Amino acid sequence: MRRKLKSSLAHSILSGRLRSEFFDLWAIDSISRMEREELLHYQMRRIRDILSYAYERVSYWKAVMDALHIKPKDIQTVEDFDRFPVMARDIFYYDKYTYYADGWEKMKYFQASTSGSTGRPITIFTSTNSPEIRLNTNKHFLYVCGLSNLARFTHFFWTIQNFRRLGTAIDFFAYRNDLGRLCQILREKGYRAIGGPPSILILLADYIKEKRLSLSLKFVQSGAEYLSPATRRDLEESFQCPVYDRYGCTELGTIAHECRMQIGAHVSVSNMLVQIVDESGKSISGRASGRIVITSFDNIFMPLIRYKIGDIGYWIDSECECGLRTPRIFFEGRSLHFLELPDGRKYPVLEIVGFMSRWYGGYMKRLQIIQESHHSIRLCFVPTHLYDERWDGLITRSLMELMDCDGELTIHIEKKAALLEMQSGKIPVFISLLNK
Numbered sequence: 001m002r003r004k005l006k007s008s009l010a011h012s013i014l015s016g017r018l019r020s021e022f023f024d025l026w027a028i029d030s031i032s033r034m035e036r037e038e039l040l041h042y043q044m045r046r047i048r049d050i051l052s053y054a055y056e057r058v059s060y061w062k063a064v065m066d067a068l069h070i071k072p073k074d075i076q077t078v079e080d081f082d083r084f085p086v087m088a089r090d091i092f093y094y095d096k097y098t099y100y101a102d103g104w105e106k107m108k109y110f111q112a113s114t115s116g117s118t119g120r121p122i123t124i125f126t127s128t129n130s131p132e133i134r135l136n137t138n139k140h141f142l143y144v145c146g147l148s149n150l151a152r153f154t155h156f157f158w159t160i161q162n163f164r165r166l167g168t169a170i171d172f173f174a175y176r177n178d179l180g181r182l183c184q185i186l187r188e189k190g191y192r193a194i195g196g197p198p199s200i201l202i203l204l205a206d207y208i209k210e211k212r213l214s215l216s217l218k219f220v221q222s223g224a225e226y227l228s229p230a231t232r233r234d235l236e237e238s239f240q241c242p243v244y245d246r247y248g249c250t251e252l253g254t255i256a257h258e259c260r261m262q263i264g265a266h267v268s269v270s271n272m273l274v275q276i277v278d279e280s281g282k283s284i285s286g287r288a289s290g291r292i293v294i295t296s297f298d299n300i301f302m303p304l305i306r307y308k309i310g311d312i313g314y315w316i317d318s319e320c321e322c323g324l325r326t327p328r329i330f331f332e333g334r335s336l337h338f339l340e341l342p343d344g345r346k347y348p349v350l351e352i353v354g355f356m357s358r359w360y361g362g363y364m365k366r367l368q369i370i371q372e373s374h375h376s377i378r379l380c381f382v383p384t385h386l387y388d389e390r391w392d393g394l395i396t397r398s399l400m401e402l403m404d405c406d407g408e409l410t411i412h413i414e415k416k417a418a419l420l421e422m423q424s425g426k427i428p429v430f431i432s433l434l435n436k
């Protein structure tokens, strides 16, 4: 009975009836520690809420449910929900108004554009009650990672809308030429954790390593870009603390976050349902890989229901020792990240990243793979002073062997001081120039 009450109270808080930071954090934490069955009960209730709303207010979802002869109240299990179609990201290029709720013109909303690192940039609208819950979800993860006071957190995600009010946001590039001053500020203010994209963290890590400084951090949070195993190792060595990865996207906020165990990432269960599905859209529960689709509980401007974020991943089944009971996911990367080989085969970019990290991780700081054509690939990286020029040929040969390619493919090795950035400032691990 007490449990049911807790679940109902958490539901009322997070569906927006009782708003305050304290209540949000209590509800998010309670949900993260619920038994699986109870958690699913809470999530299905939130799903029915958003589906009822979508049925009433969004023409696209009304048409879907009518075609399926289904009403929101009929959705009791994940299997029922699997009957819904998967939304692809490209819906936003076409008739996006079909997905907006009636009366959207009068709603308060914020607008955000995705960076375009997964293809074309898209513009997403979110209703105003979402940023609060998203912000509090991030705060909760920072507490779980061991931060006791948010005033002790600073980060370089200052361009990300719902991060601006998280701890202290610092514009890293204002200090780009005076990293000594930045380190002084970090130490004087007593920050115990810092966050940022790996491309920025690496610059700071190199500086403190070179100057033999210590920032006395409890942990570092990485996000917004791909964190390779080699970069993680480098950062942990320089900052002398663990690095926890945060997975998220503009449309949904933080999807999952690593805990101190660093085995997969705990999904944000209070504000979304994360599913891994097969090609037919059916949920996968075991350790098989599939596409990640997400239903957001809080976007009343434009409900995102079984929305495909473009990533693939698998579940980690065992219970986590950190105390959270939320499911853990392992992200395998972008499903769009495949090299197209001359013989028509598709080869996962992450295989190459993994290979390079394993063998050359200590000799290069960042890696970027650019596919120029079906016959030409550029492998760009920022070498460390330990890199030996004679390895260029060895790398090329090893990669050709790994991909089982013959002379029809050329791999150009390019050592650079900086890698290609997107307009948003992100440095993607893979850029495909095919079909452009």
Ligand SMILES: [Zn+2]
Pocket: 259, 260, 261, 266, 320, 321, 322, 323, 324
């Ligand atoms: Zn954990």
